[in-house]
Amino acid sequence: MKRTLILQDTEVPMRSNALLEVNRRIHGEKNSESWLLAFSSDQESLPEGFDTIMLVQDEGIVKQDARHICAIIIDLHERHAFDTILIPGTWLGRMVAPRVARRMGVGLVAEINDVQRHGEDLEFVRTAYSGNVLAGIAMKSEPPIILSIKPGIFSWELKSQVKTVVQHYKGEIASPSSLTPLERKQRPLSYDIRDSDVLISGGGGAKRAYPMLETLAKELGGEVSASRKLVDQGIANRSIQVGQSGKIVSPRLYIAIGIDGAIQHVEGLQNVETILSVNTSPDAPICSISDVVVVGDAKTFIEKLLQKIALYNEQTKERANEYT
Numbered sequence: 395m396k397r398t399l400i401l402q403d404t405e406v407p408m409r410s411n412a413l414l415e416v417n418r419r420i421h422g423e424k425n426s427e428s429w430l431l432a433f434s435s436d437q438e439s440l441p442e443g444f445d446t447i448m449l450v451q452d453e454g455i456v457k458q459d460a461r462h463i464c465a466i467i468i469d470l471h472e473r474h475a476f477d478t479i480l481i482p483g484t485w486l487g488r489m490v491a492p493r494v495a496r497r498m499g500v501g502l503v504a505e506i507n508d509v510q511r512h513g514e515d516l517e518f519v520r521t522a523y524s525g526n527v528l529a530g531i532a533m534k535s536e537p538p539i540i541l542s543i544k545p546g547i548f549s550w551e552l553k554s555q556v557k558t559v560v561q562h563y564k565g566e567i568a569s570p571s572s573l574t575p576l577e578r579k580q581r582p583l584s585y586d587i588r589d590s591d592v593l594i595s596g597g598g599g600a601k602r603a604y605p606m607l608e609t610l611a612k613e614l615g616g617e618v619s620a621s622r623k624l625v626d627q628g629i630a631n632r633s634i635q636v637g638q639s640g641k642i643v644s645p646r647l648y649i650a651i652g653i654d655g656a657i658q659h660v661e662g663l664q665n666v667e668t669i670l671s672v673n674t675s676p677d678a679p680i681c682s683i684s685d686v687v688v689v690g691d692a693k694t695f696i697e698k699l700l701q702k703i704a705l706y707n708e709q710t711k712e713r714a715n716e717y718t
């Protein structure tokens with residue numbers, strides 16, 4: 395049985411289990427034990443699907459100090475000998491991954507966006523030369539394999555219940571942190587949902603499809619927004635919340651995916667030209683104020699729409715080539 399350590403995505407903790415999909419592609423369906431290194435004082439809001447969660451009581455500073463996280467990972471590896479260490483390619487992960495690899499004296503494949511298996515051999519794919527080519531990288535070194543993973547690419551679904559053991563990290567952290575928090579501010583996003591003509595908005599029913607919303611938004615020239623449900627669950631950033639306690643938006647197209655349409659949410663929609671809602675229940679209140687209602691599953695809808703867009707783009711390209 396292989397053993398994999400996954401570092402929590404500290405930006406959006408509930409997104410951490412997307413890395414379980416990477417683990418599945420490397421080791422197969424049930425051939426590995428998955429461990430999550432998590433930072434939280436709240437045991438209630440931990441991601442699901444992991445065999446073991448190693449919880450570090452977050453004093454508010456630990457999870458921001460790459461040196462401490464690196465020391466904890468190395469300490470855990472010395473005690474549990476992981477075959478694979480997966481680190482999210484977030485701002486923090488980008489500081490942690492090379493430190494861990496350097497201190498362990500092994501290679502790092504950074505920012506992968508695909509894993510391919512050729513018989514016994516694994517190939518990790520990442521973009522190179524400013525995204526112009528895809529590079530396939532084979533790792534021949536001894537374990538552990540250390541990878542950082544580009545956010546928003548992989549998605550994972552809980553197929554069967556996993557009994558998670560939560561342990562509290564009791565190891566010695568190398569040295570006291572020399573960082574002192576002066577002020578806490580929410581990291582601003584590079585966009586404001588109030589400026590967008592097209593909003594792809596996710597709610598409680600789109601929890602598992604959340605990473606795909608960004609891909610759809612990109613294809614449709616829009617941005618991602620969310621209901622309070624996803625914000626409270628730590629999946630979406632508070633700055634993209636639509637509604638009474640969020641932002642009032644007026645896009646031309648609002649695609650509400652897995653959003654029920656509570657009054658506090660609908661209050662955030664003003665002068666929206668077209669509302670398209672996707673919901674498994676035709677009786678959800680959002681359906682009664684929508685111009686188009688798709689009754690069905692969020693993830694299936696997004697996958698099918700992305701396929702249609704890809705086909706359309708291909709046909710348009712072919713037609714353009716015929717004329718040149």
Ligand SMILES: Cc1cc2nc3c(=O)[nH]c(=O)nc-3n(C[C@H](O)[C@H](O)[C@H](O)COP(=O)(O)OP(=O)(O)OC[C@H]3O[C@@H](n4cnc5c(N)ncnc54)[C@H](O)[C@@H]3O)c2cc1C
Nearest residue numbers: 597598599621622623637638639640652654658659674692
């Ligand atoms: C004072 C106050 C202020 C608030 N402010 C806001 C605010 O600003 N913004 C806000 O959004 N909320 C706000 N709320 C919370 C609000 O009342 C609702 O709880 C919240 O909007 C519910 O979010 P949701 O519709 O995404 O989730 P849920 O209520 O969980 O609804 C999920 C929906 O998804 C559907 N669904 C389930 N599975 C799937 C699937 N696989 N595919 C497709 N559809 C599926 C369900 O049928 C359901 O309609 C506020 C509440 C209070 C009390």
